[in-house]
Amino acid sequence: MLPSALELERVRKVFSRKQRSLARRVSHTSGRKDVVALESLNLTVDRREIFGVLGPNGSGKSTLIRLVSTLLLPDSGTIRVFGHDIEKEEFAVKRLINRVSVDAAFFKKFSPLENLTYAARLYGMPMSEARGKMREILLRLGLKEETFTEPMERMSRGMQQKVAVARGFLTSPSLLLLDEPTTGLDPYSKRDVQAFVREVRESHDATVVLTTHDMDEAERLCDRIAILDKGKVIALDTAEGLKNLVPKQDGNAPTLEDVFIALTGGRMEDKELEVAE
Amino acid sequence: MSRLVNESRGAYAFIERNVHLIKRYWGWELVWFFYSLVNSLAVTYIGAGMERISGQPMDTEYLIMYLLVGTLIWTYLSMIFYSISEMIAWERWEGTIEYTFMAPVSRPTQLVGTTLFAIGYGVFRTLLTLLIVAAFFRLDLSQANLGGAVLLLFAGSVSFVGLGILAAVLPLLYPERGAQMTNAAAALLLLVSGVYYPIAILPVWLQWIARGSPATYVIEGMRACLLHRAPTGSLLSTVFPLIGAGCGVILVGLFVFQRVERYAKKTGRLKRSG
Numbered sequence: 284m285l286p287s288a289l290e291l292e293r294v295r296k297v298f299s300r301k302q303r304s305l306a307r308r309v310s311h312t313s314g315r316k317d318v319v320a321l322e323s324l325n326l327t328v329d330r331r332e333i334f335g336v337l338g339p340n341g342s343g344k345s346t347l348i349r350l351v352s353t354l355l356l357p358d359s360g361t362i363r364v365f366g367h368d369i370e371k372e373e374f375a376v377k378r379l380i381n382r383v384s385v386d387a388a389f390f391k392k393f394s395p396l397e398n399l400t401y402a403a404r405l406y407g408m409p410m411s412e413a414r415g416k417m418r419e420i421l422l423r424l425g426l427k428e429e430t431f432t433e434p435m436e437r438m439s440r441g442m443q444q445k446v447a448v449a450r451g452f453l454t455s456p457s458l459l460l461l462d463e464p465t466t467g468l469d470p471y472s473k474r475d476v477q478a479f480v481r482e483v484r485e486s487h488d489a490t491v492v493l494t495t496h497d498m499d500e501a502e503r504l505c506d507r508i509a510i511l512d513k514g515k516v517i518a519l520d521t522a523e524g525l526k527n528l529v530p531k532q533d534g535n536a537p538t539l540e541d542v543f544i545a546l547t548g549g550r551m552e553d554k555e556l557e558v559a560e
Numbered sequence: 561m562s563r564l565v566n567e568s569r570g571a572y573a574f575i576e577r578n579v580h581l582i583k584r585y586w587g588w589e590l591v592w593f594f595y596s597l598v599n600s601l602a603v604t605y606i607g608a609g610m611e612r613i614s615g616q617p618m619d620t621e622y623l624i625m626y627l628l629v630g631t632l633i634w635t636y637l638s639m640i641f642y643s644i645s646e647m648i649a650w651e652r653w654e655g656t657i658e659y660t661f662m663a664p665v666s667r668p669t670q671l672v673g674t675t676l677f678a679i680g681y682g683v684f685r686t687l688l689t690l691l692i693v694a695a696f697f698r699l700d701l702s703q704a705n706l707g708g709a710v711l712l713l714f715a716g717s718v719s720f721v722g723l724g725i726l727a728a729v730l731p732l733l734y735p736e737r738g739a740q741m742t743n744a745a746a747a748l749l750l751l752v753s754g755v756y757y758p759i760a761i762l763p764v765w766l767q768w769i770a771r772g773s774p775a776t777y778v779i780e781g782m783r784a785c786l787l788h789r790a791p792t793g794s795l796l797s798t799v800f801p802l803i804g805a806g807c808g809v810i811l812v813g814l815f816v817f818q819r820v821e822r823y824a825k826k827t828g829r830l831k832r833s834g
Binding site: 298352353355358374378380381382388390393397401402405406408409 | 565567569570572573580581654659664665666822826827830831
């Protein structure tokens with residue numbers, strides 16, 4: 284039997300944060316505070332699945348994505364990508380994944396083509412193949428040809444994010460990690476990106492893990508959705524299955540947002556202070 | 561074979577990226593080049609003025625060449641040091657560190673690309689400085705063993721690559737202050753390595769540190785080569801230990817870097833930008 288695209292077993296991640304001197308004096312504690320980002324997390328994502336992760340700020344979504352991206356190491360537990368352990372077979376995992384994060388990080392003075400060329404070379408792609416693919420993906424995402432050689436710093440946030448999406452797809456990853464990829468995009472751009480995600484899953488057999496605050500997006504794209512709170516999965520099902528967890532609201536079927544609020548319980552302000560993910 | 565091809569593509573990515581960075585930040589590069597050129601000229605003019613400062617007759621031409629060799633070799637070695645030590649700092653400044661560290665490219669490959677760029681750019685800038693300085697002073701290279709000088713420069717490059725890797729660890733550990741710490745390390749090397757004076761004039765404890773700096777041997781050897789036409793054979797007793805020690809420091813540097821990278825991944829230090 285083929286291994287799942289992604290398996291997490293009892294994954295725990297704690298960050299030790301330095302407290303500011305005032306907070307330390309008020310709380311009469313030592314200089315460091317442990318913040319639990321993920322608590323004994325178990326999760327399995329099937330091949331070719333678009334798997335959504337919802338959760339309030341500080342719930343552990345970005346930590347989860349960073350762990351799978353090999354940018355963080357778990358304190359305990361195991362993470363396997365297509366059967367490869369992220370610690371023991373880091374290189375094999377890196378070849379299978381790519382990530383689009385909410386903050387499109389680029390060499391700001393480089394053009395989209397220069398940034399994508401850098402990415403293609405890092406991933407060992409032959410340039411003869413990469414050049415055509417870059418243009419194809421950028422055009423498919425709605426970028427105009429004349430912007431390809433403009434410095435990224437002159438582009439709008441939305442255009443930069445589209446280049447980030449193009450970079451994520453350029454290397455044809457088997458597992459694509461999308462960390463709030465459409466945050467800050469206008470509705471047209473959002474639709475472009477969402478359509479592209481679906482298209483890539485169909486054409487390339489890719490598995491996608493998507494974290495988002497956009498409930499419509501999660502419902503539209505994801506086969507299954509996990510709701511994360513305080514580093515734990517508190518619910519996991521299809522969008523329809525999740526809606527069945529909550530009673531009808533004034534006789535109407537609950538929306539995914541209703542489910543989210545009911546399950547996470549309106550403690551979002553507290554959480555925003557709790558962890559800087 | 562395919563692994564080798566992929567890694568060479570990865571190494572080239574860093575060379576090409578650094579060339580683009582130089583092109584895009586050309587204004588800054590020009591400012592730094594001007595600063596370094598003026599610094600070289602100012603130091604060399606001290607040699608030209610020594611006879612007047614002391615009121616004693618002196619071999620001014622020798623003094624000029626003595627200081628010029630020091631300043632040019634330091635320009636080159638510090639370029640190697642900064643190019644490598646800043647490989648992480650650049651990623652922090654641009655915010656791309658996570659993307660680069662997530663890519664399937666090994667750290668030694670990143671280092672090979674960065675080093676090749678550093679040597680090429682270092683040679684280019686040093687030669688340009690030499691050409692401009694030559695317009696200000698009469699340079700007598702009739703006593704120079706240029707072949708030996710190239711050999712020493714190569715040995716010096718190897719030794720500074722390792723130091724650069726060790727210094728690159730600092731921005732990984734200290735996102736905000738790491739880059740400044742590498743400046744302090746370079747300043748200490750400048751003080752003890754006999755760039756502008758013989759290390760014999762330093763206090764004994766600083767001379768001990770000087771003996772640990774590869775720049776001391778490179779600069780001493782270069783002066784012997786360019787000012788006293790030391791034969792290449794006599795330089796080998798400096799060249800081989802420099803290359804040997806350099807390779808040792810590179811291995812230690814890579815080991816330390818990998819340990820620190822792991823620590824950074826454990827503690828979440830890759831994310832924060834400086």
